[in-house]
Amino acid sequence: MCGIVGLFLKDSKLEPVLGAMLTDMLITMTDRGPDSAGIAIYGRPTLGHAKLTVQSADPSRDFDRLGQSLSEVIGSDVTVEIKDTHAVIGLAAAKIDAARSALNSLRPGLKMMSVGDSIEIFKEVGLPRDVAAKFRVAEMAGTHGIGHTRMATESAVTTMGAHPFSTGSDQCLVHNGSLSNHNSVRRDLKRAGMTFETENDTEVAAAFISHKLQSGEKLGDAMAATLTDLDGFFTFVVGTKNGFGVVRDPIACKPAVMAETDEYVAFGSEYRALVNLPGIDTARVWEPEPATVYFWER
Amino acid sequence: MQSFDLGKDGLRALNAALHGLKGQTNMTQWQVINPKGAHAIAAGVDAPVDITVRGSTGYYCAGMNKQATIRIKGSAGPGVAENMMSGTVIIDGDASQYAGATGNGGLLVIKGNASSRCGISMKGIDIVVHGNIGHMSAFMAQSGNIVCLGNAGEALGDSLYEARLFIRGDVKSLGADCIEKEMRPEHLSLLADLLKRGEADDKASPRDFRRYGSARQLYSFNIDNAASY
Numbered sequence: 001m002c003g004i005v006g007l008f009l010k011d012s013k014l015e016p017v018l019g020a021m022l023t024d025m026l027i028t029m030t031d032r033g034p035d036s037a038g039i040a041i042y043g044r045p046t047l048g049h050a051k052l053t054v055q056s057a058d059p060s061r062d063f064d065r066l067g068q069s070l071s072e073v074i075g076s077d078v079t080v081e082i083k084d085t086h087a088v089i090g091l092a093a094a095k096i097d098a099a100r101s102a103l104n105s106l107r108p109g110l111k112m113m114s115v116g117d118s119i120e121i122f123k124e125v126g127l128p129r130d131v132a133a134k135f136r137v138a139e140m141a142g143t144h145g146i147g148h149t150r151m152a153t154e155s156a157v158t159t160m161g162a163h164p165f166s167t168g169s170d171q172c173l174v175h176n177g178s179l180s181n182h183n184s185v186r187r188d189l190k191r192a193g194m195t196f197e198t199e200n201d202t203e204v205a206a207a208f209i210s211h212k213l214q215s216g217e218k219l220g221d222a223m224a225a226t227l228t229d230l231d232g233f234f235t236f237v238v239g240t241k242n243g244f245g246v247v248r249d250p251i252a253c254k255p256a257v258m259a260e261t262d263e264y265v266a267f268g269s270e271y272r273a274l275v276n277l278p279g280i281d282t283a284r285v286w287e288p289e290p291a292t293v294y295f296w297e298r
Numbered sequence: 299m300q301s302f303d304l305g306k307d308g309l310r311a312l313n314a315a316l317h318g319l320k321g322q323t324n325m326t327q328w329q330v331i332n333p334k335g336a337h338a339i340a341a342g343v344d345a346p347v348d349i350t351v352r353g354s355t356g357y358y359c360a361g362m363n364k365q366a367t368i369r370i371k372g373s374a375g376p377g378v379a380e381n382m383m384s385g386t387v388i389i390d391g392d393a394s395q396y397a398g399a400t401g402n403g404g405l406l407v408i409k410g411n412a413s414s415r416c417g418i419s420m421k422g423i424d425i426v427v428h429g430n431i432g433h434m435s436a437f438m439a440q441s442g443n444i445v446c447l448g449n450a451g452e453a454l455g456d457s458l459y460e461a462r463l464f465i466r467g468d469v470k471s472l473g474a475d476c477i478e479k480e481m482r483p484e485h486l487s488l489l490a491d492l493l494k495r496g497e498a499d500d501k502a503s504p505r506d507f508r509r510y511g512s513a514r515q516l517y518s519f520n521i522d523n524a525a526s527y
Contacts, residue, residue, distance in 0.1 A: 251414075252413075252414055253395070253414075255376060255394065255395070270335060270357075271335035271354050271375060272334060272335035272336065272356055273335075275334040275335055275354075285354075287392070287394060287413050290432075290433065
């Protein structure tokens, strides 16, 4: 079992409260996944500006004078916002590659959670309520976001094993289910040049979609390919810079409910996750069909 | 009318109160407000009472129901009326997967659509769905009836025993050992009764339906079929 929540805002008036809405939805899904929790929030991008979200097992060591050291090496200003075990590094988009290689030598203990123009990912072991509070998710604004509560089946309960998984710029994926052919797909993707942080099945699904997108496929086609190439049970919710998508395996035993109003599109593993959304009583509420790709983009 | 605010009083208190109703009772009318998708609402009721849930429910609403009439004024999550023994469950909206699974008796009415595995392993329940039913519906169904005014998804009635399936719309595909069968007069009168009790007699006539049932080829293991397993 796991819990998934997602929100794609159509009405910009709700953007300041995106984090608060997602936090409420995430906590409702605690009993589907009390092991760990994570959230990906997409903020409004600033032209020429990018963000790296990094995680440290020893924040007091790794985050000490991080901005100063990094800006000296890459020769450009950076901002650092520390949130508990995570830090969001803001920098010029052109400096992303330089910053990543500089961080490898400056702070080898850091793990990269996300890279992109608008994405920030925060995830940790612990109850969803505690994880959301630690990263002050309720204070975050944004255009869309995805959250996950994990009950681990396929790999260890660790920070890196929590969802969302991000394997490409501004991309992320969360998963309810388990994949049975992830080892062979991982081998194929490694040969194709993809890199992996964990032994987790969901990371393989994320990398599978990222690899398709890197090869020039459209999001809808990349998601449809999971239906033929990935074996197992899944409800995936995928985030990109412009929106999010949903796909369920053909058996569709992992639950999914969606709601749409003029203000938003929402996803929940259960209807319970959606009950406090504005206008839910008059929203169009439905279950996404098996083996069918849905996505919303702005 | 007994009114129960689930948001205030909690699920356990509701189900404890309903389980306390034994035999004949004067408290025959109940309503549950603020269900907000909670699980197991009014599961395990065994009394001739009328319960209205004002909103949508989560997993296993009205599970194991005996005698009670339970109305859901919204949609129902997975496993609604699972293993129902008797009584009636009426859902105004849609029902999620495995509605009426393993049901032994009673009547389940879904006024919207039912998703996958509706009536899986049913053992005598009657299910009337005003909309569509999803894939693998009536899988291993043993007895009882499904009436579907809309379309059926893939693999209808796979490994079916003696349940009867009446479908008005299209069937995407039939499962193993499920075949279309002749509609005889006794089926038309059975269907007329089910449509009436399922509050659908103003929407459809028995003659609009086709009947599906078991070809009875997979009942017992046959060594000649070994390659099919």
